[in-house]
Amino acid sequence: GQQVMQIPQYQHVQEGEDFTTYCNSSTTLSNIQWYKQRPGGHPVFLIQLVKSGEVKKQKRLTFQFGEAKKNSSLHITATQTTDVGTYFCAENTGTASKLTFGTGTRLQVTL
Amino acid sequence: KAGVTQTPRYLIKTRGQQVTLSCSPISGHRSVSWYQQTPGQGLQFLFEYFSETQRNKGNFPGRFSGRQFSNSRSEMNVSTLELGDSALYLCASSFRGSWADTQYFGPGTRLTVL
Numbered sequence: 001g002q003q004v005m006q007i008p009q010y011q012h013v014q015e016g017e018d019f020t021t022y023c024n025s026s027t028t029l030s031n032i033q034w035y036k037q038r039p040g041g042h043p044v045f046l047i048q049l050v051k052s053g054e055v056k057k058q059k060r061l062t063f064q065f066g067e068a069k070k071n072s073s074l075h076i077t078a079t080q081t082t083d084v085g086t087y088f089c090a091e092n093t094g095t096a097s098k099l100t101f102g103t104g105t106r107l108q109v110t111l
Numbered sequence: 112k113a114g115v116t117q118t119p120r121y122l123i124k125t126r127g128q129q130v131t132l133s134c135s136p137i138s139g140h141r142s143v144s145w146y147q148q149t150p151g152q153g154l155q156f157l158f159e160y161f162s163e164t165q166r167n168k169g170n171f172p173g174r175f176s177g178r179q180f181s182n183s184r185s186e187m188n189v190s191t192l193e194l195g196d197s198a199l200y201l202c203a204s205s206f207r208g209s210w211a212d213t214q215y216f217g218p219g220t221r222l223t224v225l
Binding site for chain 2: 030041088092093098100101102
Protein backbone atom coordinates (compact mmCIF):
# COMPACT_ATOMS: atom_id res chain seq x y z
CA GLY A 1 0.00 0.00 0.00
CA GLN A 2 0.92 3.62 -0.19
CA GLN A 3 3.57 4.83 2.22
CA VAL A 4 4.41 8.44 2.85
CA MET A 5 7.77 8.85 4.53
CA GLN A 6 9.10 12.02 6.05
CA ILE A 7 12.70 12.90 6.76
CA PRO A 8 14.20 13.70 9.10
CA GLN A 9 12.27 12.09 11.95
CA TYR A 10 13.65 14.68 14.36
CA GLN A 11 15.60 17.89 14.08
CA HIS A 12 16.97 20.18 16.75
CA VAL A 13 17.93 23.70 15.66
CA GLN A 14 19.03 26.92 17.29
CA GLU A 15 16.58 29.76 17.01
CA GLY A 16 17.23 31.68 13.82
CA GLU A 17 18.42 28.66 11.84
CA ASP A 18 16.48 27.34 8.89
CA PHE A 19 14.61 24.02 8.86
CA THR A 20 13.36 21.77 6.10
CA THR A 21 11.28 18.59 6.21
CA TYR A 22 10.77 16.35 3.20
CA CYS A 23 7.81 14.15 2.36
CA ASN A 24 8.31 11.27 -0.08
CA SER A 25 5.72 8.94 -1.53
CA SER A 26 6.11 5.66 -3.42
CA THR A 27 3.16 6.62 -5.60
CA THR A 28 1.95 9.79 -7.30
CA LEU A 29 0.08 12.05 -4.91
CA SER A 30 -3.16 13.71 -5.97
CA ASN A 31 -2.61 16.48 -3.44
CA ILE A 32 -0.51 17.18 -0.38
CA GLN A 33 -1.53 18.88 2.82
CA TRP A 34 0.68 20.01 5.67
CA TYR A 35 -0.26 20.03 9.33
CA LYS A 36 1.45 21.19 12.51
CA GLN A 37 0.90 19.51 15.86
CA ARG A 38 2.21 21.27 18.94
CA PRO A 39 3.29 19.10 21.90
CA GLY A 40 0.14 17.91 23.64
CA GLY A 41 -2.01 19.40 20.89
CA HIS A 42 -3.84 18.34 17.80
CA PRO A 43 -2.99 18.66 14.10
CA VAL A 44 -3.67 22.10 12.65
CA PHE A 45 -4.03 22.54 8.90
CA LEU A 46 -1.36 24.73 7.31
CA ILE A 47 -1.79 24.46 3.55
CA GLN A 48 -2.78 22.32 0.59
CA LEU A 49 -0.86 21.89 -2.67
CA VAL A 50 -2.42 20.37 -5.76
CA LYS A 51 -0.44 21.27 -8.87
CA SER A 52 2.85 19.80 -10.03
CA GLY A 53 5.73 22.12 -9.09
CA GLU A 54 3.47 24.33 -6.98
CA VAL A 55 5.13 26.65 -4.46
CA LYS A 56 3.24 28.51 -1.75
CA LYS A 57 4.50 30.81 0.99
CA GLN A 58 3.10 31.73 4.36
CA LYS A 59 5.33 34.30 6.04
CA ARG A 60 8.47 32.32 6.98
CA LEU A 61 7.09 29.00 5.67
CA THR A 62 7.61 27.84 2.08
CA PHE A 63 5.82 24.76 0.74
CA GLN A 64 6.72 22.95 -2.47
CA PHE A 65 5.12 20.12 -4.42
CA GLY A 66 7.48 18.14 -6.62
CA GLU A 67 7.27 18.13 -10.39
CA ALA A 68 6.45 14.40 -10.40
CA LYS A 69 3.98 14.85 -7.51
CA LYS A 70 5.78 12.20 -5.47
CA ASN A 71 7.42 14.52 -2.97
CA SER A 72 6.90 17.73 -1.11
CA SER A 73 8.85 19.93 1.26
CA LEU A 74 8.26 22.47 3.99
CA HIS A 75 10.98 25.02 4.64
CA ILE A 76 10.98 27.36 7.63
CA THR A 77 13.27 30.38 7.47
CA ALA A 78 14.76 31.74 10.68
CA THR A 79 13.01 29.40 13.10
CA GLN A 80 11.44 30.68 16.29
CA THR A 81 10.56 28.84 19.49
CA THR A 82 6.91 29.05 18.44
CA ASP A 83 7.74 26.72 15.52
CA VAL A 84 8.28 23.80 17.91
CA GLY A 85 6.08 20.83 17.11
CA THR A 86 5.64 17.93 14.74
CA TYR A 87 5.02 18.63 11.09
CA PHE A 88 3.01 16.13 9.08
CA CYS A 89 2.34 15.89 5.40
CA ALA A 90 -0.81 14.10 4.32
CA GLU A 91 -2.66 13.18 1.17
CA ASN A 92 -6.42 13.51 1.09
CA THR A 93 -7.37 10.47 -0.96
CA GLY A 94 -10.55 9.60 -2.72
CA THR A 95 -13.69 11.61 -3.13
CA ALA A 96 -14.37 11.65 0.60
CA SER A 97 -12.17 12.79 3.43
CA LYS A 98 -9.45 10.25 4.12
CA LEU A 99 -6.11 11.62 5.11
CA THR A 100 -3.06 9.38 4.73
CA PHE A 101 -0.45 10.94 6.96
CA GLY A 102 3.30 10.90 6.66
CA THR A 103 5.45 9.75 9.52
CA GLY A 104 6.06 13.29 10.76
CA THR A 105 9.11 15.39 11.59
CA ARG A 106 9.54 16.63 15.14
CA LEU A 107 11.17 20.05 15.35
CA GLN A 108 12.85 21.30 18.50
CA VAL A 109 14.03 24.92 18.63
CA THR A 110 16.23 26.22 21.40
CA LEU A 111 17.50 29.72 22.18
CA LYS B 112 -17.46 29.93 15.71
CA ALA B 113 -16.73 27.15 18.19
CA GLY B 114 -14.20 24.53 17.17
CA VAL B 115 -14.46 20.77 17.15
CA THR B 116 -15.11 19.37 20.61
CA GLN B 117 -14.42 15.88 21.88
CA THR B 118 -15.52 14.22 25.08
CA PRO B 119 -14.19 12.91 27.29
CA ARG B 120 -10.67 14.28 27.04
CA TYR B 121 -9.14 11.47 29.06
CA LEU B 122 -10.29 7.94 29.71
CA ILE B 123 -8.85 4.95 31.53
CA LYS B 124 -10.31 1.51 30.85
CA THR B 125 -9.27 -2.09 31.43
CA ARG B 126 -8.85 -4.83 28.86
CA GLY B 127 -12.09 -6.35 27.68
CA GLN B 128 -14.20 -3.29 28.41
CA GLN B 129 -15.82 -1.14 25.77
CA VAL B 130 -15.68 2.61 25.30
CA THR B 131 -17.66 5.30 23.49
CA LEU B 132 -16.08 8.56 22.40
CA SER B 133 -18.00 11.60 21.22
CA CYS B 134 -17.21 14.31 18.68
CA SER B 135 -19.17 17.49 17.97
CA PRO B 136 -18.14 19.08 14.66
CA ILE B 137 -17.98 22.75 13.82
CA SER B 138 -21.46 24.12 13.24
CA GLY B 139 -22.48 23.55 9.62
CA HIS B 140 -19.93 20.82 8.99
CA ARG B 141 -21.46 17.58 7.84
CA SER B 142 -18.38 15.37 7.55
CA VAL B 143 -16.68 13.82 10.56
CA SER B 144 -13.57 11.66 10.34
CA TRP B 145 -11.83 9.71 13.09
CA TYR B 146 -8.12 9.03 13.47
CA GLN B 147 -5.99 7.03 15.87
CA GLN B 148 -2.60 8.41 16.84
CA THR B 149 0.04 6.23 18.49
CA PRO B 150 3.82 6.63 18.78
CA GLY B 151 4.40 3.43 16.84
CA GLN B 152 1.86 3.68 14.02
CA GLY B 153 1.46 7.44 13.76
CA LEU B 154 -1.81 8.93 12.57
CA GLN B 155 -4.15 6.38 11.03
CA PHE B 156 -7.57 6.87 9.48
CA LEU B 157 -10.42 4.98 11.12
CA PHE B 158 -13.58 6.05 9.27
CA GLU B 159 -15.50 9.00 7.86
CA TYR B 160 -19.19 9.86 8.12
CA PHE B 161 -21.23 12.25 6.06
CA SER B 162 -24.95 12.82 6.54
CA GLU B 163 -25.19 9.81 8.86
CA THR B 164 -23.56 7.46 6.31
CA GLN B 165 -20.16 5.87 6.59
CA ARG B 166 -18.40 6.67 3.34
CA ASN B 167 -14.90 5.47 4.06
CA LYS B 168 -13.28 3.00 6.40
CA GLY B 169 -9.66 2.36 7.32
CA ASN B 170 -7.93 -0.93 8.08
CA PHE B 171 -9.10 -1.51 11.62
CA PRO B 172 -10.82 -4.57 13.08
CA GLY B 173 -14.58 -4.70 13.48
CA ARG B 174 -14.21 -3.86 17.17
CA PHE B 175 -13.97 -0.27 16.01
CA SER B 176 -17.28 1.17 14.93
CA GLY B 177 -18.92 4.53 14.65
CA ARG B 178 -22.05 6.39 13.83
CA GLN B 179 -23.24 9.87 13.05
CA PHE B 180 -26.41 11.53 14.17
CA SER B 181 -28.73 13.87 12.28
CA ASN B 182 -27.09 16.88 13.95
CA SER B 183 -23.70 15.68 12.57
CA ARG B 184 -22.37 14.74 15.99
CA SER B 185 -20.48 11.48 15.83
CA GLU B 186 -19.55 8.71 18.21
CA MET B 187 -17.01 5.96 17.90
CA ASN B 188 -17.10 2.76 19.89
CA VAL B 189 -14.36 0.31 20.64
CA SER B 190 -15.44 -3.03 22.06
CA THR B 191 -13.33 -5.65 23.85
CA LEU B 192 -10.51 -3.23 24.48
CA GLU B 193 -6.92 -4.41 24.05
CA LEU B 194 -3.73 -2.86 25.44
CA GLY B 195 -2.79 -1.80 21.93
CA ASP B 196 -5.88 0.39 21.69
CA SER B 197 -4.23 2.92 24.01
CA ALA B 198 -3.94 6.00 21.84
CA LEU B 199 -5.03 9.54 21.18
CA TYR B 200 -8.28 9.43 19.23
CA LEU B 201 -8.84 12.49 17.08
CA CYS B 202 -11.86 13.53 15.15
CA ALA B 203 -11.86 16.06 12.34
CA SER B 204 -14.73 17.88 10.71
CA SER B 205 -15.13 19.53 7.34
CA PHE B 206 -17.94 21.18 5.46
CA ARG B 207 -18.58 18.62 2.73
CA GLY B 208 -15.89 16.04 3.32
CA SER B 209 -14.40 16.51 -0.13
CA TRP B 210 -10.66 16.24 -0.74
CA ALA B 211 -10.45 20.02 -1.18
CA ASP B 212 -12.04 20.84 2.17
CA THR B 213 -9.94 21.91 5.13
CA GLN B 214 -10.04 19.41 7.97
CA TYR B 215 -10.41 20.86 11.48
CA PHE B 216 -9.23 18.59 14.24
CA GLY B 217 -10.57 18.39 17.77
CA PRO B 218 -8.34 18.21 20.87
CA GLY B 219 -8.63 14.43 21.01
CA THR B 220 -9.52 11.83 23.61
CA ARG B 221 -6.56 10.19 25.31
CA LEU B 222 -7.53 6.53 25.95
CA THR B 223 -5.42 4.40 28.24
CA VAL B 224 -6.14 0.68 28.43
CA LEU B 225 -4.76 -1.13 31.48
